[in-house]
Amino acid sequence: xxxxxxxxxxxxxxxxxxxxxxxxxxxxxxxxxxxxxxxxxxxxxxxxxxxxxxxxxxxxxxxxxxxxxxxxxxxxxxxxxxxxxxxxxxxxxxxxxxxxxxxxxxxxxxxxxxxxxxxxxxxxxxxxxxxxxxxxxxxxxxxxxxxxxxxxxxxxxxxxxxxxxxxxxxxxxxxxxxxxxxxxxxxxxxxxxxxxxxxxxxxxxxxxxxxxxxxxxxxxx
Numbered sequence: 747x748x749x750x751x752x753x754x755x756x757x758x759x760x761x762x763x764x765x766x767x768x769x770x771x772x773x774x775x776x777x778x779x780x781x782x783x784x785x786x787x788x789x790x791x792x793x794x795x796x797x798x799x800x801x802x803x804x805x806x807x808x809x810x811x812x813x814x815x816x817x818x819x820x821x822x823x824x825x826x827x828x829x830x831x832x833x834x835x836x837x838x839x840x841x842x843x844x845x846x847x848x849x850x851x852x853x854x855x856x857x858x859x860x861x862x863x864x865x866x867x868x869x870x871x872x873x874x875x876x877x878x879x880x881x882x883x884x885x886x887x888x889x890x891x892x893x894x895x896x897x898x899x900x901x902x903x904x905x906x907x908x909x910x911x912x913x914x915x916x917x918x919x920x921x922x923x924x925x926x927x928x929x930x931x932x933x934x935x936x937x938x939x940x941x942x943x944x945x946x947x948x949x950x951x952x953x954x955x956x957x958x959x960x961x962x963x964x965x966x967x
Contacts, residue, residue, distance in 0.1 A: 834940035837862030876926025
């Protein structure tokens with residue numbers, strides 16, 4: 747029996763290597779990750795990253811310490827129905843307090859604020875999960891209002907699979923195998939991957955949770 751288990755484990759390892767994917771999360775701790783921006787709570791439980799909303803803090807991000815340029819990123823997530831979240835990619839964080847101009851308007855952001863492309867996780871009735879949002883910069887780049895198939899693909903109270911492909915200025919997303927968003931945008935070509943817990947406003951109770959697991963990446967040449 748021990749020999750069989752070892753053999754199966756080896757096959758799994760070799761299969762992963764052949765596919766070219768590398769795990770971003772080891773299932774045990776936050777080695778290779780660091781938190782930026784807000785003070786939401788993150789923990790590791792049952793091989794998954796769990797993010798929990800906290801009152802009185804802004805958007806929070808658990809970020810990879812490594813940056814990635816061209817890649818395929820895959821992960822699974824399960825989110826509370828009253829929560830908003832997302833996964834950043836090709837994202838950065840401001841080193842100092844920064845003022846930028848967006849659509850003719852100047853906006854100020856504090857040091858450590860994460861910004862950049864985001865795979866939206868949106869269990870609300872508008873159902874934009876899989877859309878592409880530009881966090882702390884330009885806002886929506888591609889929502890799902892014209893993609894009914896992707897809007898219906900999200901599964902509440904269950905695990906969902908997500909896929910992001912970035913190569914050059916091409917960005918594509920999927921939700922549970924259904925094509926969600928596609929665009930060409932070259933503003934940022936390299937950055938971190940980050941797990942977002944959205945800040946909550948007045949009237950909302952803290953303690954809502956999202957879980958991510960099987961986070962893996964394949965870098966493209």
